[in-house]
Amino acid sequence: MTKQNVVPAEVVAAIAVASSYPLFPYPPPRARGRKKYLSRLELGGGRISAWVDSMKASSPTHDKGDVALSAAPPSVEACLDEQSAWVIRYPSALSKFEHIVSASKGKQIVMFLDYDGTLSPIVDDPDSAFMSDAMRAAVRDVARCFPTAIVSGRCLDKVINFVRLANLYYAGSHGMDIKGPEKPRRTKAKPVVFQAASEFLPMIQEAYKALLERTKSTAGVKVEDNKFCVSVHFRCVDEKSWSLLFEQVRSVLKEYPELWLTQGRKVLEIRPTINWDKGKALEFLLESLGFADCKNVMPVYIGDDRTDEDAFKVLRDRGQGFGILVSRFPKETNASYSLKEPSEVKDFLVRLVEWNRRWMKKAQRSKV
């Protein structure tokens, strides 16, 4: 078999799509401070085509046919080169497992897990994004070994219902709604309940209703109420209607200058203009767990989406722990390692639990 034969068609397609839309590399261009997301003013006419291009490039995993959109798709060799260079830069967390655990020795691992695309595979219907029983068992076992948090764009209740595990920390609405277990295991840990954007709740609910109303003529759209943010899904919307949909969303945002627009995997996300994201939630949780200034903590964050980049960046800036990006395709990221898909996330968690068991046994034996 030649090298070319082993390139999966969807990898070629996805790289082609990503390369066709250079305006919005992954992660999206960063402006300082509050300009991180596009505000009302920045949603002016000139940006629409860029947003629509970015909508096309989001979540290529699910849209193999997108390759046809590219005027001149890159060659298979170019895709291969890019893929191999990327894997060298962001090696698989499974192949570097020994390296990862040896860096964790003597440190307290704290596990942060995104939900969609990390614990559950991406599916067309957001209400059917269930995690497998095997994944649930892996997360349950990890949470028995290390403090574990689920950090999601979903609203808190929804993500708790999907995961259905006690003794975990949950951060919903992109970290704006945080809840810890009733009885935290760590003695130093404070009971956690925190809402970063409560004053925005009436406005978000109003905007949610307006978005439902304004986008109802667009077939396939799904507007999801995530309590402190709203998701407008376009995964099932015909691509020809994307600019119209963007216009409809933009017309609502014009009425709410305190709300911002960001983008995830085939989803437009509307959220309050507060300086709070998954990275801030990670810091908040570390502090609540009593690890604020601790040198011996090893936070591990696994996520697949643009919003997870905020958490990866916090870890990079702290020089502590590491981020793992879940992606089958080359993407710019602040993570250090990669995993291809949720099934690899499960394998990684299972290995971590096994390693911890062996380590604990060894430690006990050496005490006797």
Ligand SMILES: O=P(O)(O)OC[C@H]1O[C@H](O[C@H]2O[C@H](CO)[C@@H](O)[C@H](O)[C@H]2O)[C@H](O)[C@@H](O)[C@@H]1O
């Ligand atoms: O932070 P996350 O837990 O990753 O949540 C981000 C968004 O995930 C969900 O949407 C994504 O997954 C759906 C189900 O697989 C998929 O249909 C959609 O296209 C993806 O964007 C969720 O529905 C959103 O509300 C979250 O913001």
